[in-house]
Amino acid sequence: MNEISLNKKICRLCDAPSLQSFLDLGRMPIANAFLTSEQLKDTEFTFNLEVGFCEKCFIVQLIDMVEPNKLFHENYAYFSSISSVMDNHFADLANEINTEIFYDPTLSVIEIGSNDGILLSKLTGYALNTIGIEPSANVASAARKQGLNVISRFFDSSLAVELSEKYNAAQLVVGTNVLCHIPDLNELAKSLNIVLDDEGVFIFEDPYLLEIMHKLAYDQIYDEHYYYFSVTALQVLFARHGLRLFKVEPISVHGGSMRIYGCKLSSKRSTDESVVRQLAIEDEQGISNLSSYLVFADKVQQSRSSLVELLHKLKDEGKSLVGYAASSKGTVILNYCGINTDILDYVYDNTPSKQGLYTPGTHIPIVSTDNFSSDKPDYAFILAWNHMEEIVAKEEEFRNQGGKFVTHIPEARVV
Numbered sequence: 001m002n003e004i005s006l007n008k009k010i011c012r013l014c015d016a017p018s019l020q021s022f023l024d025l026g027r028m029p030i031a032n033a034f035l036t037s038e039q040l041k042d043t044e045f046t047f048n049l050e051v052g053f054c055e056k057c058f059i060v061q062l063i064d065m066v067e068p069n070k071l072f073h074e075n076y077a078y079f080s081s082i083s084s085v086m087d088n089h090f091a092d093l094a095n096e097i098n099t100e101i102f103y104d105p106t107l108s109v110i111e112i113g114s115n116d117g118i119l120l121s122k123l124t125g126y127a128l129n130t131i132g133i134e135p136s137a138n139v140a141s142a143a144r145k146q147g148l149n150v151i152s153r154f155f156d157s158s159l160a161v162e163l164s165e166k167y168n169a170a171q172l173v174v175g176t177n178v179l180c181h182i183p184d185l186n187e188l189a190k191s192l193n194i195v196l197d198d199e200g201v202f203i204f205e206d207p208y209l210l211e212i213m214h215k216l217a218y219d220q221i222y223d224e225h226y227y228y229f230s231v232t233a234l235q236v237l238f239a240r241h242g243l244r245l246f247k248v249e250p251i252s253v254h255g256g257s258m259r260i261y262g263c264k265l266s267s268k269r270s271t272d273e274s275v276v277r278q279l280a281i282e283d284e285q286g287i288s289n290l291s292s293y294l295v296f297a298d299k300v301q302q303s304r305s306s307l308v309e310l311l312h313k314l315k316d317e318g319k320s321l322v323g324y325a326a327s328s329k330g331t332v333i334l335n336y337c338g339i340n341t342d343i344l345d346y347v348y349d350n351t352p353s354k355q356g357l358y359t360p361g362t363h364i365p366i367v368s369t370d371n372f373s374s375d376k377p378d379y380a381f382i383l384a385w386n387h388m389e390e391i392v393a394k395e396e397e398f399r400n401q402g403g404k405f406v407t408h409i410p411e412a413r414v415v
Helices: 084-100 120-124 137-144 157-167 185-195 209-215 231-239 273-284 290-316 328-337 369-375 385-394 396-400
Strands: 019-029 046-054 060-062 108-112 130-133 170-176 196-207 243-251 257-264 321-324 347-349 366-368 379-382 404-407
Touching: 019 290, 019 328, 084 120, 084 170, 084 385, 108 120, 108 157, 120 130, 130 157, 157 170, 157 185, 170 185, 185 196, 185 231, 185 243, 196 209, 209 290, 231 243, 231 257, 231 273, 243 273, 290 321, 290 328, 290 404, 321 369, 347 369, 366 369, 369 396, 379 385, 385 396, 385 404
Parallel strands: 108 130, 108 170, 170 196, 321 347, 321 379, 347 366, 379 404
Antiparallel strands: 019 046, 046 060, 196 257, 243 257
8 A cells, every 4th residue: 555645735725734645647748738740859748647635625636736728728629519428418417407407597607618618509598698618719719609608718706706797696607527627616616606696506517536436547637637526525615615515416427427516505495315415425435534545546556557468468469459539538548557659559539630649748649530440450448438338339340340449447458
């Protein structure tokens, strides 16, 4: 088991000297910083990808943070609409929000981190007073081309005041896979208090800490994900700012996420039994104990060893290996495990803006999935395991001609 560090660090959220490092994944490039051929000769920006647990407020967080402007900018690589599974997910979410949350058409609806408008466009079908907040200019532009109202700024208290004055208080603030991307969650909570109507609701869904630990999904840990949430930690955070959780709901997206519903402390909304139940589960699983995270860290190291052993075995047998999906998760896997062009010939991806580029740190060429089956590789290592079901269904021809997929979640194996 990893030794406990003697030098505790300051927690970013509660300011206590109670942040304990438990997992170090080493030097890492920015996960979405895919390279042109000209950039291969340049020195890449890297940082130490290390994660810690606060023994006071129970939040899991990156020790070193990359400045948001380095991550969310005019060349942001991820477009949500590329996945049909996510499109269906957001259609269901928008319908549920319309049925269960909306209560006053004069109030505003705000989506934080609206990306290319995949959810915002659906919410606009139910509520006209909708605003997207998206700091990455290129994906915000894609949303505006659909006629959506999108502001290219980071969400903070000053913007919350402007939104309240211009669009009225909000009956809903929603963010999907975005809460973990916000470096100052205390500022976020203050901003929610400013912009929300007295009975307004905030909804966030993000990768769930227990799922990460159970599946050994260490590739969920990367630069954009500053935090890794339990319901226990979120309850502590929001209560500190006069907000409370009134419902939680486990969901399957992104390999296992938690959708949380919150409101002001003074709201008339009753607290659902789901909150009490999930807190009890987390307590039973030791989510507030450092020892649980040290056990997780040991298992991550074992997972890396088994994956590297499997890939080298296949390569030594003369098999051709490629990667599938040039994802942020993939950047973590490839760099932490030392997987480069000695192992994978290419990484196939269906995002046009990534094709012709190279993977961060490991410099594996990214090519279009149009040629995946015809190239006939023997094995394809899925670098976005949370989309494995969708990928396998799409590439039926590859499997019919004898090709096989490799995954590392929850263990390294051929599927």
